[in-house]
Amino acid sequence: MIDLLAQTADLVAIPSESHHEAALADHVEARLRALGHLQVDRLGDNVVARTVAGRAMRLVVAGHLDTVPANGNGTPEIRDDVLWGLGAADMKGGLAVMLELAAAVPDPAIDVTWIFYAGEEVAADHNGLGHLFAQRPDLVAGDAAVLGEPTGAALEVGCQGTIRVRVELHGVRAHTARPWMGRNALHRAGRVLATLDDYVARRPVIEGCTYHEALQAVFAEGGVAGNVVPDRAVVTLNHRFAPDRTIDEARAHVEDVLAPHLAEGDVVTLVDAADAAPSGLTHPLLAALRDRNGLDVRAKLGWTDVSRFAAAGIPATNFGPGDSELAHSRDERVDRASLDAVFGALGDLLRKSP
């Protein structure tokens, strides 16, 4: 039996914070090339490895190499059947499964494309899968796609969209001993931030799955000097929205939330946006994955690159080891059962065409 927990720990031990994925891409590329049966291409820090056996269908399995910044959890640690560490769930567990399956199933019943890509945890224009779709659509083409994001070995279908909105609030500079001569932009930002704290998110039900939206401040800053009433504050928000809304509708909603606190001269800018995606379970490959393994089906709350596949007409779902609710937290971890379950289900799909 392959020790997927140890394999994942090896990947966690190679730091790969966004924009610094080269070492992990080198490692992955070398391992895939060594297998011999795959056609391997590399674009930047994105690695694509394909079987080219001329099968009737092609499954794409993709995962991102990068992690968010470490949070005191940069060193992998295995205790019993659990691996703790940055990226254990999001998503080096998925990468370990992909690498081991690429080796374990050298002659699959369906052609398979393994994609390892950079820049998923940062602004959309850095996304390696986006770069591949733009520059080499031939490399990422397929009949259906599985994204190895953490789903606890369930199918998480669709995905919520995401926008980032920058809010620049203005005030009037003055001496802090006479603040009534000015207007404190940070105090105005406080009104916005307190409103976010009170925000009640929608939980729409779509195709039987319950989504859960969110609106969070991710950055705030302001200040001139220790004795000056600041005349400018900037708050950046991240809004996650369900697949029943477009980016424009989501943006309009954020602007409605902000409206009571804005004044003339304030500037609201959309700095990053990615569409939501519908469920991809109509495709026989993905339906087979669900039915042969009796997998649970849930709504995907985070934005994932299934949205890119959906936009390119390729039905896609999230399916990977690890608990997505622990992603980006200090307590991020993955357990052996979850890794083995995903390894088993995907291996079965590769060995038996539906």
Added chain:
Amino acid sequence: MIDLLAQTADLVAIPSESHHEAALADHVEARLRALGHLQVDRLGDNVVARTVAGRAMRLVVAGHLDTVPANGNGTPEIRDDVLWGLGAADMKGGLAVMLELAAAVPDPAIDVTWIFYAGEEVAADHNGLGHLFAQRPDLVAGDAAVLGEPTGAALEVGCQGTIRVRVELHGVRAHTARPWMGRNALHRAGRVLATLDDYVARRPVIEGCTYHEALQAVFAEGGVAGNVVPDRAVVTLNHRFAPDRTIDEARAHVEDVLAPHLAEGDVVTLVDAADAAPSGLTHPLLAALRDRNGLDVRAKLGWTDVSRFAAAGIPATNFGPGDSELAHSRDERVDRASLDAVFGALGDLLRKSP
């Protein structure tokens, strides 16, 4: 008649943002040395020039060389009898009066000490007058002191104290698609900032003068990544308090205001503090200044270095050209009448001992 407006413009034209006062200190030192009748000492970017005529009393006249950062107003501009520009009021008008009086009254009836010092607009440990009191108390000694901070040529007595308090608020990091797994520290900071926006300041009446306290956020920052619920936010507050409170009492008050919004693990730190000061008008030199010129007497709202003189047992008052309410604002300016009034009143005090 000396053109004090043009003299002030010359000083505004020499940039002297805090920590970068050397060029202006060089200029002042050269002019004072050239006069010949003064004993000139320089410590760092602090320049002290004294008559040593053995008079019965010594008046200290002090002013700071530094300004806050420019706000689109770095270039001096004279229109009619008004000079616009960074530092015009706070306090290069006062410095111009001091330099011209040092030249115009070479043989005063009372000894006089002219102090030009650095680092007043930043944290107290950078204050050049503080350095002089610590390192060369002999240079700053005197019977009474006038600080040339802008008072519109009125006497502004006493001064409010100031403390800066750093508030570090904690949360729990999580993915922004699942914020309920964490706690947004920036949203918590919003509660603090919104409270400051609602804050109603005390306006105590002390010795017939009405003070006006203030509590303002001067810096705020937080954020980890565009898709992470931030687990830390830092807000820095500046509180100005009347002379009926000590630093400890002022700090306790700020902690009371913050208390409803703090949680275990948050850290509140006093990062800077300067005492308030009582009125110094009991001293005959300062009483003469008031009585001979029929000067208005008001409470000083801003903290000024009169507090340092008061702490050293030297009665002191603020008395300078320009409107303190324009200090640190883009519209900072000084007018000719104000410069001439201060020049006339201080010249009279130097020429006729009380």
